[in-house]
Amino acid sequence: MAAHRGFDAESIEQVRAIWQAPDMATKHGLKAVDLFDAIERGEVKAVWIMATNPVVSLPQSQKIKRALKRCELVIVSDICADSDIAQYADILLPAAGWGEKQGMVTNSERMMSRQRAFLPMRGESRPDWWAISKVGQALCRLMDVSDGFGYHSEYEIFKEHIQLSAINKHAPQLFDLSKLSTLTENDYQQWQPMQWPLGGERPFADGAFATPSGRANLIVPEAIDLETPRGHQEFILNTGRDRDQWHTMTRTGYVPSLTQKRSSLRFTSTHSPLKEQSLKRSNLLN
Incomplete structure (x- = not known):
């Protein structure tokens, strides 16, 4: 509240x-x-x-x-x-x-x-x-x-x-x-x-948390077993972020200079067949 x-x-x-x-x-x-x-x-x-x-x-x-x-x-x-x-x-x-x-x-x-x-x-x-x-x-x-x-x-x-x-x-x-x-x-x-706090004091400097008991409330999340097979064509994916874009790119996706920086990484890296192959794969995925 x-x-x-x-x-x-x-x-x-x-x-x-x-x-x-x-x-x-x-x-x-x-x-x-x-x-x-x-x-x-x-x-x-x-x-x-x-x-x-x-x-x-x-x-x-x-x-x-x-x-x-x-x-x-x-x-x-x-x-x-x-x-x-x-x-x-x-x-x-x-x-x-x-x-x-x-x-x-x-x-x-x-x-x-x-x-x-x-x-x-x-x-x-x-x-x-x-x-x-x-x-x-x-x-x-x-x-x-x-x-x-x-x-x-x-x-x-x-x-x-x-x-x-x-x-x-x-x-x-x-x-x-x-x-x-x-x-x-x-x-x-x-x-x-x-x-804030406006008096300049440092929060929790006295070793107490902002709870009625003064003790921390720890919550243990339910573990997810990512190794167990999850059925046919069922995947768990983690979201990623583009370094030069913000969140879902609703605003920043329209800025050409922010999309060009990704390709420029090929010219700043030391030449390597493995890196070159990785970059080609990355470009295909993107």
Whole structure:
């Protein structure tokens, strides 16, 4: 749930108090793979897909395609009209691109940085937060709920994020931005990179984890025997990555210079019949 919290009764009530929500979720939703299983079974009737390309990125792509074809309403927010996932959209919404939108970004070392737009949004494209807010406002009107999703800027969303994080002040969770509660819009616009925890302390320096017991929770996954024969024409494949491409190549695949670097590797390597044969095989596979 919000602010790194789970779905225990205390967390639900604390978030409910801030959101003033009449009806709170009491358990987590479906993970990505489970979601598409539910769509294929007809249990989920509508799906809104943003900033991802599940037709290529999720396992068992044929199952994903079957699920999308069966789904009664598929909404896709994308910057490409002809991406793999856009082809399954009943409603295709024009999303703002990376350089056209802005907001707060936190990296893996907990450094919060302001992403600032450096290009104007084209046509009718809009940032994801704006689209979600507009749909949320419409749903609130249908459900006769007041003051829901009334955001006008990224700053207002970040301020709510700060407010929500304050519920961790006396909780095992370390994410607490309550020291920023007086942040003004001007402060936000002038933001310089800042790392949480905001006091400068190093997480887990005391040898305790952010759990009620202070001990780490270790989960042992079920082992998969890759050596056992799995039947006729049945394979297990690992996905790979092209060094100069991003993820499923929805955006970067259109950049000629990124596809040319692969062939140039032949001229930078020491000549070897074995390497040459390997490169020819690689080119055939690609």
